Amino acid sequence: MAIQSLVSITDYSKEKILQILEKAANFEKNPNQQILNGKVIATLFFEPSTRTRLSFETAVNRLGGRIIGFSDARTTSGTKGETLKDTIIMVSNYADLIVMRNPIEGAARYASEVSSVPVINAGDGANQHPTQTMLDLYSIKKTQGKLEDLKICLVGDLKYGRTVHSLIQAMSHFNPKFSFIAPKELEMPDEYKLFCKEHNIPFEEHTELNEANIADADILYMTRVQKERFTDLFEYEKVKDVYTLRNKLLENTKPNLRILHPLPRVNEIDYDVDNNEKAYYFQQAKNGVYARQAVICDLLGL
């Protein structure tokens, strides 16, 4: 049997997603267990990340596993010209499971093909970051009590934001409605609009973040509008504040609305929102530990 890995959210069926979410809920009830006792997990971070790496390492530590790895590619043989293939084969001789972040797109898929142990993609450039999607799904299910029939507003950088693309793919199993709110320069790529049409998923498109456009939302998924994405900085100055979420905007939203954000947040969510009961982004990040515990144990057959 081929080694199971998690590279892309599309590697998971609907049943698998639900099974992992259930496992994650069990870990939330009891996050400290000794089930990874004697296991060595490698965390290979070829580019910096604080949240994702700490979340994975917390997940492993709370389950009694050991960690090897690096968080800076400059300390690896890659700087001597070693190929990714050789690095992965070597590490898979040492560890029981590999968690990898790499700025090169497709690096995780390739690693999963040369590794003799499971590989979890912790982000490969603009491509995929499936455990982020699992924690997003977990947060949606936890706050809404279900995944089916929800209205999800995706706001900000919908062109380059990999988290929103993966979320669309994963939610496609659950009969969602989407609203895409983005400046023209950062609108949802045709590829994903086509995906929605092919899966009979209704979606609206708006260029303004205003009360009317989020009135019927169950989930408001905010992303960062990054300055470096704009060729015309004048355009950036025009849109940057338009996509800032403030408390006032939330007054007439549905009571069950929750605000998610993959973090880091810069100025797209005003600090006055943090104390609003609808703000959920910090709990969302916490849920990442449980989701990752579930994914790791599933891949190790535990």
Next chain:
Amino acid sequence: MTMEKELKVAALRNGTVIDHIPSEKLFQVISLLELNNVTNQVTFGYNLESKKLGKKAIIKVSDKYLSQDEVNKIAILAPKAKINIIKEYEVAEKMQLQLPDEILGVIKCKNPKCITNNEPMITKFRTIDKTKALFKCHYCERIVEGENVEII
């Protein structure tokens, strides 16, 4: 009444004729089939007039019969090409083009950040839509349209 068509490229006794290639794809088809490395006689016509394509190209390869795999590769670049096997100046077989489901080592991924452009390895694409000729990189998951395909 007989219709005599002037042959722009010499007739072939035995071999394969690949007709209705879009002109701009000719040299890519040649390199795809590695016809630049054969000892067979190869003749080709370039920028010939075509009612269907405007400008078309044609390749005639003597004493070589393309395999179905080779024919299927042509479909990546020239989905409307017509491929005839010639024996003793007669069309012995018309081969059908069928886009392969999986394409190994033929298409170059256009994403400079793709692992296939950063490691010594073989590219792999999947045909996700045969009628629209859409190919998806197995690694970086980017989609490339048939007309924009670049051959390694």
